[in-house]
Amino acid sequence: MRITHDAVAGTLESGDVLVRVAPDETLGVSVSTSVEAQYGDVVRKVVATTLAEFGVESGSVIVEDKGALDCTLRARVQAAVARGTDEQIDWPALIGRLP
Amino acid sequence: MTSSYGVLSAGNAGFDPATVQFSKYSDSALIPDRSVLFVPGSSAGMLSTAWIYGADLYTFDLEDAVAVREKDSARLLVANALHSPQWRGLRVAVRVNGMDTPFFADDLEAVVRAGAAIIRLPMTHDSHMIEELDRRITAIERACGREVGSTQITAAIESAAGVVKAREIAEASQRMVGLALAGFDYLMDMHAERSRGGTELFYARCAVLHAARASGIACQDVVWGNIGDEEGFVAEAEMVKQLGFDGKSLINPRQIPLLHRVYAPTESELRFARKVVAAAEEAEERGLGVIAVDGKMVDGPIVAIARRTIAYAAGHGAAR
Amino acid sequence: MGEVDALLERAGIARDADVEFFALAHLGTELVGCMGLAGDVVKCTAVEESLRGTNLVAPLLMEVRYAAIERGHGRLFVYARPKNARVFSALGFRPLAEVPDLAVLMEDDPRGIERYQASLSAMVRQGERIGAVVINANPFTLGHEYLLRAAAADCDIVHVFVVGEDRSLYTYGERFHMVNSGVAQMPERDRIVVHGGSRYVVSGSTFPQYFLKDAPDVSRAYTGIDLQLFRGYIAPVLGIRHRFVGTEPTSEITAQYNAEMTYWLCDAPMAAPPIEVHELQRVGAADQAFVSASKVRALLRAGRLSDVRRLVPATTYDFLVHKQPWDAVGAGGERS
Numbered sequence: 001m002r003i004t005h006d007a008v009a010g011t012l013e014s015g016d017v018l019v020r021v022a023p024d025e026t027l028g029v030s031v032s033t034s035v036e037a038q039y040g041d042v043v044r045k046v047v048a049t050t051l052a053e054f055g056v057e058s059g060s061v062i063v064e065d066k067g068a069l070d071c072t073l074r075a076r077v078q079a080a081v082a083r084g085t086d087e088q089i090d091w092p093a094l095i096g097r098l099p
Numbered sequence: 100m101t102s103s104y105g106v107l108s109a110g111n112a113g114f115d116p117a118t119v120q121f122s123k124y125s126d127s128a129l130i131p132d133r134s135v136l137f138v139p140g141s142s143a144g145m146l147s148t149a150w151i152y153g154a155d156l157y158t159f160d161l162e163d164a165v166a167v168r169e170k171d172s173a174r175l176l177v178a179n180a181l182h183s184p185q186w187r188g189l190r191v192a193v194r195v196n197g198m199d200t201p202f203f204a205d206d207l208e209a210v211v212r213a214g215a216a217i218i219r220l221p222m223t224h225d226s227h228m229i230e231e232l233d234r235r236i237t238a239i240e241r242a243c244g245r246e247v248g249s250t251q252i253t254a255a256i257e258s259a260a261g262v263v264k265a266r267e268i269a270e271a272s273q274r275m276v277g278l279a280l281a282g283f284d285y286l287m288d289m290h291a292e293r294s295r296g297g298t299e300l301f302y303a304r305c306a307v308l309h310a311a312r313a314s315g316i317a318c319q320d321v322v323w324g325n326i327g328d329e330e331g332f333v334a335e336a337e338m339v340k341q342l343g344f345d346g347k348s349l350i351n352p353r354q355i356p357l358l359h360r361v362y363a364p365t366e367s368e369l370r371f372a373r374k375v376v377a378a379a380e381e382a383e384e385r386g387l388g389v390i391a392v393d394g395k396m397v398d399g400p401i402v403a404i405a406r407r408t409i410a411y412a413a414g415h416g417a418a419r
Numbered sequence: 420m421g422e423v424d425a426l427l428e429r430a431g432i433a434r435d436a437d438v439e440f441f442a443l444a445h446l447g448t449e450l451v452g453c454m455g456l457a458g459d460v461v462k463c464t465a466v467e468e469s470l471r472g473t474n475l476v477a478p479l480l481m482e483v484r485y486a487a488i489e490r491g492h493g494r495l496f497v498y499a500r501p502k503n504a505r506v507f508s509a510l511g512f513r514p515l516a517e518v519p520d521l522a523v524l525m526e527d528d529p530r531g532i533e534r535y536q537a538s539l540s541a542m543v544r545q546g547e548r549i550g551a552v553v554i555n556a557n558p559f560t561l562g563h564e565y566l567l568r569a570a571a572a573d574c575d576i577v578h579v580f581v582v583g584e585d586r587s588l589y590t591y592g593e594r595f596h597m598v599n600s601g602v603a604q605m606p607e608r609d610r611i612v613v614h615g616g617s618r619y620v621v622s623g624s625t626f627p628q629y630f631l632k633d634a635p636d637v638s639r640a641y642t643g644i645d646l647q648l649f650r651g652y653i654a655p656v657l658g659i660r661h662r663f664v665g666t667e668p669t670s671e672i673t674a675q676y677n678a679e680m681t682y683w684l685c686d687a688p689m690a691a692p693p694i695e696v697h698e699l700q701r702v703g704a705a706d707q708a709f710v711s712a713s714k715v716r717a718l719l720r721a722g723r724l725s726d727v728r729r730l731v732p733a734t735t736y737d738f739l740v741h742k743q744p745w746d747a748v749g750a751g752g753e754r755s
Binding site: 005008012013020032064 | 528
Binding site: 011013016070072076078082092 | 179208243
């Protein structure tokens with residue numbers, strides 16, 4: 001799946017994250033986080049995993065994290081990608097089943 | 100962020116339903132929630148931390164708290180939050196958007212799948228809406244492998260029609276666990292105005308409460324919007340508690356301890372309740388048909404109330 | 420608009436006329452914060468004194484972002500006073516160039532200028548002596564042609580940058596077309612590389628003025644930023660060590676401007692190598708060096724095409740006479 005137009009989701013409030021996506025030829029992810037020292041890698045991993053779940057192949061993804069929990073990171077990346085693509089999304093598969 | 104979050108609120112954990120035996124509350128249902136705290140589904144910060152406030156039930160709101168532009172993003176925040184370690188073990192309700200909005204269907208799909216315990220349906224006017232909701236939930240539960248029937252429903256009564264049809268609404272589905280009176284829209288529908296005394300809500304309160312009690316489900320009173328007026332809030336809470344309401348919908352965590360204090364049994368009430376339950380158990384052991392406490396006869400309803408009082412103290416924290 | 424102007428005035432800034440959208444924050448009925456958007460530039464940000472430090476700019480920026488996306492701008496720039504750079508850093512912007520105590524240019528794409536540099540590197544040409552010319556070409560005159568020829572006489576390779584803003588008599592697309600046509604007729608054409616406009620070649624005519632007091636400040640601010648971008652980001656990729664500029668006695672290029680240019684490109688302490696500035700000297704009896712684009716525009720507006728013919732290359736004249744509406748994007752060049 002490809003990002004086909006500019007989109008944004010989230011906010012810069014504490015505990016949240018701002019995700020901006022734009023079309024691009026390749027997949028490029030930039031992450032800046034207010035908790036780089038302790039959680040920088042975790043944030044990058046959650047973002048990468050979420051993008052992979054969507055099968056995002058190309059697009060510019062800029063993430064500004066203000067200390068968001070994993071579930072918030074996931075939600076905002078999902079929202080930004082959904083807003084930024086014209087392609088159909090299989091939500092049931094993404095939201096997942098109950099244990 | 101991945102460190103473990105302990106559940107600070109006793110909330111609805113650690114409670115033994117077997118000690119509660121009154122009217123139609125089933126064993127898998129629980130002590131009715133006194134405090135139902137609304138958490139805006141669009142606020143990542145609040146969704147991350149609200150469990151700290153000790154409400155009996157949290158309702159993640161996708162409806163009035165969320166701007167149209169954010170409906171899609173809030174839905175995802177709520178769905179992901181429901182799955183998260185912080186909220187997974189807790190019973191959480193979600194207020195979806197109204198049935199006649201373009202957001203309703205997607206909201207339901209997402210939050211039933213994600214594990215919401217209760218769906219709160221706004222603007223419930225009649226039983227058909229509940230039947231429709233029930234059908235849709237069943238379809239989603241089947242599709243995602245969730246136990247069919249495990250998702251419950253609370254109907255928000257926000258109109259004259261809803262008040263008049265409250266009993267049918269309460270009976271419309273096995274999933275129904277509560278009626279919640281919502282004041283703002285109801286008053287607009289009635290062309291009435293909110294006042295401190297609450298006369299304008301009198302009939303609605305009585306009607307909805309009767310419907311809930313007759314059907315054996317819970318009943319919550321309206322939101323108190325004036326956060327600064329704590330005295331007014333407590334006065335209203337005491338009044339509706341006396342009427343028989345199980346609790347209130349809240350929009351600010353500061354209201355939680357105030358409300359819990361109103362609903363907590365006094366020490367003397369608790370002492371009496373323990374005596375009653377002890378006497379009832381002794382009577383049962385000795386095969387006596389009659390229970391007496393302090394020389395007075397005590398019958399079934401009083402025992403039930405006593406058990407509920409003790410359960411309140413046990414499940415919700417110490418008495419006042 | 421009245422309350423916005425009042426708020427801006429209290430903050431000591433003006434309202435730039437090109438702001439298309441204002442995000443507003445109210446406390447009750449009182450306006451306590453605003454942030455403006457002009458194209459892809461964030462400007463005219465003000466927060467009531469008592470609310471500074473409450474991060475009111477964050478939700479304001481969110482509104483601006485949504486408005487920008489609706490208008491087709493996913494990336495944003497901000498020109499602000501240097502002391503406010505910190506505020507915008509927290510909002511996701513990073514500084515590109517700064518004139519101390521005067522102005523700073525920031526962008527919100529962490530790889531914005533790097534991507535531009537990558538596109539430039541595709542146009543690298545080898546040479547011992549590489550020069551550059553930056554022109555508006557509004558329209559492309561004999562004076563411009565003369566400038567390019569002089570540069571090509573002095574260098575192995577000349578990179579020509581056409582300023583991208585669409586505020587001139589002719590659109591960016593039209594100007595880019597005129598430059599390309601003109602260069603294609605020049606004997607030196609194989610050694611001249613024409614570059615389309617970008618957000619990183621700054622035009623003085625569109626530089627934000629809302630936080631600057633007077634014309635000299637504006638001039639110093641935009642030249643400082645433009646020249647730092649050129650020396651720090653553009654020139655190194657292409658190996659440019661020489662810049663050629665024409666002097667026009669009747670135009671806005673003053674001795675002051677050239678002094679600025681010399682300072683920023685040569686003397687200012689920067690990691691990037693210095694660039695020699697060559698002011699075009701009048702050579703021989705040729706009038707060509709002194710053909711000013713503004714003179715040509717005046718003639719055009721007066722409808723004096725035959726007079727214009729003497730002042731522009733044939734390719735430009737052909738274009739002016741047969742002017743077709745141009746699709747700016749179709750004419751080529753990078754517009755971002």
